[in-house]
Amino acid sequence: MKKKILTMALLVATGISVNAQKKTGIHLLATHTIGSGGGWDYLSVDQKNNNLFVSHGTQVNVLNKSTGDSVGVIHNTQGVHGIAVVSSLGKGYTTNGKTATCTVFDLRNLTVMSQINVGQNPDATFYDDYSQKVYVFNGKSHDATVIDPQTDKVVATIALGGKPEAGVSDGKGKIYVNIEDTNEIVCFDSKTFSVLSRYKLLGGEEPSGLAIDKANSRLLTVCSNKVMLILDAKTGKLMAKLPIGDGADGVVFDSTTKLAFSSNGEGTITVVREVSADKFVVEETIKSEPGARTIALDTVTHHIFLPTASFEKNNVEGQRPKMISGTFKVLEFGK
Missing domain, CATH: 2.130.10.10 (YVTN repeat-like/Quinoprotein amine dehydrogenase)
Structure with a gap:
């Protein structure tokens, strides 16, 4: 017991969060520049x-x-x-x-x-x-x-x-x-x-991205009101409601790692872990870039890809910022 208390004290003293040890280790691996114009x-x-x-x-x-x-x-x-x-x-x-x-x-x-x-x-x-x-x-x-x-x-x-x-x-x-x-x-x-x-979709508005865990018959949908809903695919029963970032337009589920990724246009990726068929938790929020709202999963490497571009500064509320020409790119994340 004393050894456990000492270990916890050392973690606190060195500024290391115990929860930080649960992070996925997924980070930006590469930026693939395409450059031509268009959305x-x-x-x-x-x-x-x-x-x-x-x-x-x-x-x-x-x-x-x-x-x-x-x-x-x-x-x-x-x-x-x-x-x-x-x-x-x-x-x-x-x-x-x-x-x-x-x-x-x-x-x-x-x-x-x-x-x-x-x-x-x-x-x-x-x-x-x-x-x-x-x-x-x-x-x-x-x-x-x-x-x-x-x-x-x-x-x-x-x-x-x-x-x-x-x-x-x-x-x-x-x-x-x-x-x-x-x-x-x-x-x-x-x-x-x-x-x-x-x-x-109780509690969900304007659903866009949709993924499925075929093994457990679970549907994962991301909505514009910043939530991910998990439903029983056979009955439609709501199993979980989790917070995600703003502007999500895509979600993928990795059946091997049991991780789901919501691509949020605000510039984040919400990582959700399937603990069991009936339990889902937000594992981590990873920084991406603004505009990276859609996503694809490589099921072999377990890498994820998100397209986006750089934007001009815009101070007008409710108005989309203008894309800077020649900055289109694909972000690749993985371990």
């Missing part, structure tokens, strides 16, 4: 070809995810938001918000293969291994477009009853998507394309 939204990892796809205004910048070196550019993706990767077929899909299309491209040489007409203002997208379909969530037409990547044909359009944001799959036939303007998560069947349930 940004989502980014995606292509594990098979070791690439990182970064949406950027009217194009997608492609980086080697190990070195940050430029691999190429996919041009003419007007108002690009998301990038879906279908490794088994060697194809990628971008959502082009301004033209209501998806660009289909070759993952190996980045050449454009075709264009697919989808809903109005296509935003988030992802490929589901279970159903072998690409899901595109359309902000203005309030629906989801389902694409068969074998044929690149639209096989279904699903009315969602509100403005969709990010979506995820449980790997068993159910798709979940945040509905920003109704504060809920909609679940639909990946075979029948019928809506199965709608989960109201």
